[in-house]
Every structure is written in structure tokens, then in C-alpha cells.
Amino acid sequence: MESHDFCGHIQFNxxxxxxxxxxxxxxxxxxxxxxxxxxxxxxxxxxEMVVRGAPAIGVSxxxxxxxxxxEAGGEDGWQETLEHLLQKLEAARPTAVNLRWAVNxxxxxxxxxxxxSWEQLKELWVQTARNMHRWDVKANRAMGEHGAAxxxxxxxxxxxxxxxxxxxxxxxxxxxxxxxxVAQGKRISVIANETRPLLQGARLTAYEMVQEGIPxxxxxxxxxxxxxxxxxxxxxxxGADRIAxxxxxxxxxxxxxxxxxxxxYHVPLYVAAPCTTVDTSTPTGADIPIECRDGDEILHCxxxxxxxxxxxxxxxxxxxxxxxLIAAIITEQGVLRPPYRQAIAGLQSARFFEGSEN
Amino acid sequence: MESHDFCGHIQFNxxxxxxxxxxxxxxxxxxxxxxxxxxxxxxxxxxEMVVRGAPAIGVSxxxxxxxxxxEAGGEDGWQETLEHLLQKLEAARPTAVNLRWAVNxxxxxxxxxxxxSWEQLKELWVQTARNMHRWDVKANRAMGEHGAAxxxxxxxxxxxxxxxxxxxxxxxxxxxxxxxxVAQGKRISVIANETRPLLQGARLTAYEMVQEGIPxxxxxxxxxxxxxxxxxxxxxxxGADRIAxxxxxxxxxxxxxxxxxxxxYHVPLYVAAPCTTVDTSTPTGADIPIECRDGDEILHCxxxxxxxxxxxxxxxxxxxxxxxLIAAIITEQGVLRPPYRQAIAGLQSARFFEGSEN
Numbered sequence: 001m002e003s004h005d006f007c008g009h010i011q012f013n014x015x016x017x018x019x020x021x022x023x024x025x026x027x028x029x030x031x032x033x034x035x036x037x038x039x040x041x042x043x044x045x046x047x048e049m050v051v052r053g054a055p056a057i058g059v060s061x062x063x064x065x066x067x068x069x070x071e072a073g074g075e076d077g078w079q080e081t082l083e084h085l086l087q088k089l090e091a092a093r094p095t096a097v098n099l100r101w102a103v104n105x106x107x108x109x110x111x112x113x114x115x116x117s118w119e120q121l122k123e124l125w126v127q128t129a130r131n132m133h134r135w136d137v138k139a140n141r142a143m144g145e146h147g148a149a150x151x152x153x154x155x156x157x158x159x160x161x162x163x164x165x166x167x168x169x170x171x172x173x174x175x176x177x178x179x180x181x182v183a184q185g186k187r188i189s190v191i192a193n194e195t196r197p198l199l200q201g202a203r204l205t206a207y208e209m210v211q212e213g214i215p216x217x218x219x220x221x222x223x224x225x226x227x228x229x230x231x232x233x234x235x236x237x238x239g240a241d242r243i244a245x246x247x248x249x250x251x252x253x254x255x256x257x258x259x260x261x262x263x264x265y266h267v268p269l270y271v272a273a274p275c276t277t278v279d280t281s282t283p284t285g286a287d288i289p290i291e292c293r294d295g296d297e298i299l300h301c302x303x304x305x306x307x308x309x310x311x312x313x314x315x316x317x318x319x320x321x322x323x324x325l326i327a328a329i330i331t332e333q334g335v336l337r338p339p340y341r342q343a344i345a346g347l348q349s350a351r352f353f354e355g356s357e358n
Numbered sequence: 359m360e361s362h363d364f365c366g367h368i369q370f371n372x373x374x375x376x377x378x379x380x381x382x383x384x385x386x387x388x389x390x391x392x393x394x395x396x397x398x399x400x401x402x403x404x405x406e407m408v409v410r411g412a413p414a415i416g417v418s419x420x421x422x423x424x425x426x427x428x429e430a431g432g433e434d435g436w437q438e439t440l441e442h443l444l445q446k447l448e449a450a451r452p453t454a455v456n457l458r459w460a461v462n463x464x465x466x467x468x469x470x471x472x473x474x475s476w477e478q479l480k481e482l483w484v485q486t487a488r489n490m491h492r493w494d495v496k497a498n499r500a501m502g503e504h505g506a507a508x509x510x511x512x513x514x515x516x517x518x519x520x521x522x523x524x525x526x527x528x529x530x531x532x533x534x535x536x537x538x539x540v541a542q543g544k545r546i547s548v549i550a551n552e553t554r555p556l557l558q559g560a561r562l563t564a565y566e567m568v569q570e571g572i573p574x575x576x577x578x579x580x581x582x583x584x585x586x587x588x589x590x591x592x593x594x595x596x597g598a599d600r601i602a603x604x605x606x607x608x609x610x611x612x613x614x615x616x617x618x619x620x621x622x623y624h625v626p627l628y629v630a631a632p633c634t635t636v637d638t639s640t641p642t643g644a645d646i647p648i649e650c651r652d653g654d655e656i657l658h659c660x661x662x663x664x665x666x667x668x669x670x671x672x673x674x675x676x677x678x679x680x681x682x683l684i685a686a687i688i689t690e691q692g693v694l695r696p697p698y699r700q701a702i703a704g705l706q707s708a709r710f711f712e713g714s715e716n
Contacts, residue, residue: 028666160580191672194656194664196554196578202657202664210668218656218671220554221580222518222612226677229614254580256587260622261615298552298576299560301659306552306560308386310568313576314549319584 007137007170010056012063014126017070019063021051024166024200028207039068039085046092046099049198053167054241054277055136058098062129064089065106069125074118094289095250095318097242097279102132105352131352136169139274139332139350143173144180147237147272147330151181151188155234158191158224161252162204163239163272173272174237175208177330182214189215191233195252196221197297197315221254228265236262237330240273247323247340248285249273253316259325268327275331275347285320293317365495365528368414370421372484375428377421379409382524382558386565397426397443404450404457407556411525412599412635413494416456420487422447423464427483432476452647453608453676455600455637460490463710489710494527497632497690497708501531502538505595505630505688509539509546513592516549516582519610520562521597521630531630532595533566535688540572547573549591553610554579555655555673579612586623594620595688598631605681605698606643607631611674617683626685633689633705643678651675 009022011033019036025048026032034050036042042064045051051060068085072078090103109128110121151157157178161167164175171179181188190209195201202218209216219227227233236258242250249255249271262269282288295313300306307313329336329343336343367380369391377394383406384390392408394400400422403409409418426443430436448461467486468479509515515536519525522533529537539546548567553559560576567574577585585591594616600608607613607629620627640646653671658664665671687694687701694701 029663192669193580194554196552196580199659199664203666206669207666210666216669218653218665218669220611220656220673221578222551222554222615223672223674223677225615225618226611226674227672229677232672253578253584257580257583257615257619260583260619264618295576298578301557302662302664304660304662305387306557306660307576308561308565308568311550311564311574311576314581314585314590315578316581316584319581319587 007133009166010051010059010063010133010169012066012126012129017066019060019067021045021060023050024052024204025050027203037067038071039064039089042067043088043092052200053162053239054096054098055168055173055274056166057093057096058102058276059133059136059169061089061099061102062106062132065103066122066125066129069118069122078118093291095241095291098276101276105132128352133169135350135352136274137171140168140171140173140176141180142332143272143274143330144171144176146335147177147270148180148184148186150270150328150330150335151177151186151235153186155186156189156191156232158193158227158233158236159205160193160201160238160254160258161195162200162208164205164208166204166208167239172208173239173274175205177237177272178214179212189217191217191219191227193219193221193224193254195254199302224258225261228261228267233267236267236269238269238271240271240277241318242282242288243271243273243278243329243344244282244284244288245280245341245344246284247326247329247338247344249321249326250285250288250290250318251321253319256319256321259321263325269325270328270330271326272330274350275333276350278344278347280344285322288320290319291317365491367524368409368417368421368491368527370424370484370487375424377418377425379403379418381408382410382562383408385561395425396429397422397447400425401446401450410558411520411597412454412456413526413531413632414524415451415454416460416634417491417494417527419447419457419460420464420490423461424480424483424487427476427480436476451649453599453649456634459634463490486710491527493708493710494632495529498526498529498531498534499538500690501630501632501688502529502534504693505535505628506538506542506544508628508686508688508693509535509544509593511544513544514547514549514590516551516585516591516594517563518551518559518596518612518616519553520558520566522563522566524562524566525597530566531597531632533563535595535630536572537570547575549575549577549585551577551579551582551612553612557660582616583619586619586625591625594625594627596627596629598629598635599676600640600646601629601631601636601687601702602640602642602646603638603699603702604642605684605687605696605702607679607681607684608643608646608648608676609679611677614677614679617679621683627683628686628688629684630688632708633691634708636702636705638702643680646678648677649675
């Protein structure tokens with residue numbers, strides 16, 4: 001794996017059975033890791049967004065299953081303890097389907113291996129989690145190749161939040177497409193929407209692009225209409241936290257507004273996501289649970305109080321973009337075009353363990 | 359004038375010929391005043407947004423003319439010095455037409471009084487500036503009465519930036535309409551968009567609403583689409599920095615996007631502004647100069663660095679909302695409906711000095 005896959009932000013240590021996560025709350029100013037050895041620690045890290053982004057949450061959760069197994073111990077009754085811990089893990093955040101998907105995948109790997117011992121399961125799960133991590137990077141690279149064909153030399157691509165290496169196992173979904181186009185020799189520049197309240201665009205997307213040497217401008221979330229009206233945006237690419245069976249997309253709050261503006265200004269908006277983000281058991285966007293986070297995130301900016309006391313805040317973390325507003329969904333299996341229902345139904349499941357990662 | 363006109367944020371002291379401005383950069387956490395006695399100080403205060411909002415800039419500039427006159431002194435050649443200072447003053451910020459308008463009005467008052475002495479002019483201008491200040495509050499109250507008729511009991515009104523008492527001589531334009539509706543006994547609640555980069559919504563609008571006891575929720579600028587999609591917004595009211603002859607509106611960056619979203623979700627968007635914000639010499643929005651501010655405002659949040667080094671930022675302070683997206687323009691002379699060209703041409707000029715304020 002090449003260095004600019006940026007895979008080092010999620011590191012699992014077999015011997016200690018510990019998960020080291022680059023603390024994304026403090027980027028770009030500090031590069032510090034948080035070490036998790038228990039499910040309680042990992043759930044907190046997920047909730048506080050030490051690690052975030054649907055595919056990165058999925059990969060972390062897969063390693064988290066190994067933490068849960070270690071925590072359950074090898075004594076009698078470990079199976080019940082394990083299941084209890086897995087349920088705590090998958091409830092950490094509600095919207096990104098990759099979390100539940102990863103935990104369910106680990107469960108199914110266990111089931112399909114019959115009545116194996118605690119020791120055998122540990123080895124199997126560590127291997128599965130590592131494969132899932134590798135597969136995710138590989139999927140992002142495939143997505144990058146498919147998506148890069150949609151970008152032209154000279155494009156200015158607006159993106160929202162961070163759908164980069166840090167949001168995935170490595171390389172990135174939306175930013176992976178940009179990376180792949182740049183690797184093909186296309187001159188691409190990026191407009192990163194800062195993405196309040198937690199400023200993942202300013203802190204993470206801008207950071208990845210600067211490290212990569214890809215030209216990047218930062219803009220406030222409210223500047224999109226102005227920038228599009230001036231012809232400064234040629235494409236929009238975002239990631240996804242969950243894609244429903246009809247192609248409706250849950251993604252970071254602001255995405256649906258961006259899609260409406262893109263439609264108004266005739267700028268195509270693309271969603272880049274692996275099949276692990278697709279949830280065919282969710283019929284439409286209306287069925288996707290939307291996380292409401294603490295209003296304090298809105299009342300503050302980077303830890304400093306902005307608003308007076310006595311004010312409440314709305315803090316929906318995601319919104320739903322209707323499929324009609326999405327010009328294409330870029331997956332590792334190819335580029336889907338609307339209407340999406342049939343194309344989504346035809347996607348193959350990711351297969352991590354049976355050698356598909358090679 | 360009633361206390362909740364909040365007129366005290368712009369105070370002129372005749373004896374000392376000084377202008378005290380409530381420092382809006384530090385609200386709501388600190389209530390401190392900046393005192394200006396020279397044009398250099400006032401220009402800096404305007405640029406750094408100690409005082410902001412088109413009508414408040416206009417009122418401050420009118421008092422500023424008195425500072426300029428004092429600074430020009432009464433010696434030979436004061437007229438040239440004065441004109442030089444007035445030109446510096448009117449160049450402080452480019453978009454809000456009220457600044458240039460106020461200075462031009464002071465010039466015309468001088469001209470229409472013939473060859474008067476420095477002392478006479480000083481008295482005349484202080485009186486004119488005070489009248490302009492009083493007129494502005496009165497205009498806002500009239501605007502409030504006209505606009506309140508558009509609001510219904512139970513409405514949830516989204517507003518952007520701060521078009522309140524602090525943005526005007528007092529009482530407010532958009533927030534004045536809300537105040538007037540509440541005074542009529544209508545139950546109105548407010549959603550204040552925080553309005554990056556300087557967070558006037560979080561810091562100033564929320565502060566005014568809390569002081570007034572009007573229920574207010576804060577939201578990130580990127581949440582508007584989500585909130586509208588959930589039916590949580592029944593009306594949008596914003597202020598204006600300049601209104602062109604055809605009804606196109608320059609207002610805080612984000613307004614045009616909000617107008618497109620409001621159109622998409624069938625939520626009416628109203629603009630509230632006095633006739634001093636209308637510039638019939640600007641044919642359309644495309645002719646309005648848009649201020650570009652320092653990118654550092656975007657790279658930071660409340661003084662803390664958000665973005666990595668090596669990133670540039672777009673910082674257009676305003677955008678243009680096409681007249682077609684505006685359901686009505688609320689002025690002190692009544693509610694205008696699209697198309698606006700004829701209605702705008704029919705507006706009467708504000709007349710401050712000749713007793714019209716009484």
C-alpha cells in the first residue's frame with residue numbers, strides 16, 4: 001500500500017489486542033493517537049468522533065469486534081458477553097450503516113465457521129478485520145479509477161465534510177476520486193466546504209489535500225451558492241453515510257442543500273461510496289435514522305462559546321439527499337446512473353475473508 | 359424611544375465630538391465600547407466590523423461626517439481636508455450602499471445650505487446625523503408594522519446573519535418585523551443561522567432574541583435544507599446591504615443559497631430594508647460590488663486556527679439574490695411584490711433634515 005493511502009490512522013496491534021486511532025478531533029494542529037482496548041473506550045471514541053466517516057467507522061468496528069472478543073475472555077459464557085459487547089458497539093452511532101454492517105459481517109463469519117473456539121475465533125476475526133481494512137482501501141482505489149473518468153482536466157471540485165483517507169480505511173471515497181484523477185495527470189483543484197460544526201472540511205479535507213499537494217481553497221458552507229453562481233465550481237463530489245435501496249443518500253448535514261444548489265446551477269453532484277455503505281434493507285432516505293448530536297457543538301466553535309446562554313440549537317448530523325438530485329453514484333463496482341433502484345439491487349456484496357481482497 | 363429599540367449601541371457625544379460604538383466583535387460575551395474621534399479610527403472600526411449592518415453603517419457614517427468636520431478644523435482650507443476625509447470614510451466598505459448614501463446626504467445638506475461656516479455646518483450635521491439615526495429606528499418600526507402582517511401566529515422564522523437592532527440605528531429590519539409581530543401577540547419563534555465566518559447569527563441575533571424573550575434556536579448555515587425539509591421553517595426573513603433597481607439584493611453570503619432552498623421547499627423568503635438601502639443607480643445585482651475580506655476569517659473560528667497552513671480561502675462577504683427568488687421586499691413605505699422595478703422606482707427618498715422624522 002502506498003504511503004498516500006494514509007492507512008496509518010487506524011492501527012491494530014495483534015499482540016496487545018489494542019486499536020490505535022489518530023485523534024481526528026485535534027487535526028490538523030496535533031497528530032495524536034487514542035488507544036482503545038475496551039468496547040467502552042471505542043464507543044466513546046466513535047461518539048466523540050476521534051474516528052469518523054462511514055467506511056472508517058466500519059473498519060474500526062471490525063477491529064472493535066476483536067477488542068470485544070478479548071474483553072469477553074475465554075471463560076464459560078464468553079459468547080453471551082461477546083454478543084452484549086457487540087450490541088453496545090453497533091449502537092455507538094446510528095446513521096452510518098457500515099458500523100452495523102461490519103459487526104454483522106463479523107457475526108456471520110463466526111457463524112459460517114461453526115462451533116469454533118475463542119482462540120480460533122480471535123485469529124479468524126483479526127484476519128477478517130485486516131482484510132476488511134485492506135479491502136476498503138482497494139475499493140476506494142477502484143472507486144477512484146471509475147470516478148476519475150467523470151473528471152476533466154481543469155475541473156474545480158467542491159466537496160463537503162471529509163470523504164478522504166481519514167474517513168475510510170485509506171485513500172478516500174470522494175477524495176479518492178480526486179486523487180485518482182490527479183494521478184492520471186488531470187489538473188484538479190478542490191474547494192473544501194468547512195463543514196460546521198466540527199469543521200471536518202477545514203481541518204481534515206484541507207489537511208489531506210495540502211499533504212497531497214492538490215490545490216485547495218477553503219470556503220464557508222454558506223458560500224456554495226455564490227461560488228457556483230460565479231462559475232467557480234465545475235463538479236461536486238461527496239461521500240455517503242448510508243445509501244438506501246432507491247439511491248437516497250444520507251450524508252453530512254448540508255449535502256442535500258448542496259445538491260439543490262448544484263441542480264439550480266447545473267453543476268453535477270456525484271456521491272462516492274463503497275457497497276458496504278449501501279443498505280438495501282432501508283427502502284428510502286426517509287427510513288434512515290438521523291443522528292442528533294449535542295447542541296453544544298453548535299453553540300461553540302473549536303471549543304469557544306459563540307452563542308449567548310439561553311439559546312438551544314439544532315444539531316442534526318446528517319441529512320437526506322433525494323436520488324433525483326444525484327448525477328451518479330460512484331462505487332468500486334462502477335458508476336451507477338439514476339434511477340438507481342435496479343443498479344443498487346445488482347451490486348455484489350463485499351467479500352472480505354474468502355480471498356477477495358487479493 | 360423604548361428601551362428595546364436597542365439604540366444605545368451607536369452613541370454620539372456632541373461636546374467631545376466622539377462616536378461610541380458597542381464593539382460587536384466581542385458580543386455576546388463582552389459588552390465593551392470603542393470610541394472613535396478620527397476618521398482613521400472609524401474606518402478601522404467599520405472594516406473590522408466593530409459596527410456592521412447596512413443601516414448601522416449608514417448612521418455611523420453620518421456621525422462620522424461630524425468627526426471628519428471636527429478633524430478638518432476651522433482653519434483655511436478645511437473644505438478640502440473635509441472632502442478628503444469623507445472620501446476615506448465612504449471607501450471603508452464597498453457593498454452596503456448606506457455608507458455612501460449617508461455621506462452623500464451630508465454633502466447635499468451642506469450644499470443646500472449655501473456657503474455656511476464651519477461652526478454652522480457642525481451644528482447642522484450633528485442635527486442631521488441625529489435625525490438620520492432617529493429616522494432609521496422609526497423606519498424600522500414602520501417596516502415592522504408592514505412586515506408583521508406577513509407573519510402568522512405560530513410561524514417559525516429563519517433568519518440569516520443579524521438584521522436586528524445592532525445592524526441598524528435600532529429595532530432592526532428583519533428582526534424588527536419579528537419584534538412587531540410578537541408585539542401584536544403572535545407567537546413567533548426564530549431559527550438563527552449562525553452565519554460563518556463571523557457568526558453574527560450566533561453572537562448577535564441569538565443575543566437580541568434572548569434579551570427580547572423571543573424563542574430562538576441556533577443552526578449551522580448548512581442545516582437550512584434539512585430544517586426546511588422537515589417542515590420546521592415557515593418563513594425566511596433577511597435584511598439587505600444593497601437593493602438594485604430591479605430588486606436584486608446584496609446581502610450576507612449565504613442569502614442567495616437560502617433563497618434557492620426556500621424556493622425549492624416552497625417557503626417564502628422576505629427581505630426587509632429601508633429605502634436608504636435601495637440604490638436605483640445600480641441597475642441589477644451584477645453591478646453591485648462585492649467585498650472580499652481577508653481569508654484569515656475563514657481559516658479561523660473565533661480566533662482559533664481551524665485549517666492547516668498552505669490553504670487559501672474564499673471570503674466573499676456578500677452574495678446576490680435574484681429578485682425572482684424574493685417573495686416580498688418589506689420597506690418602511692410598505693410591502694413591495696415582484697416584479698420590483700416599478701415599485702422601487704416609486705419609493706420616496708428618506709428625508710431626514712426637513713422635519714420628516716417627526
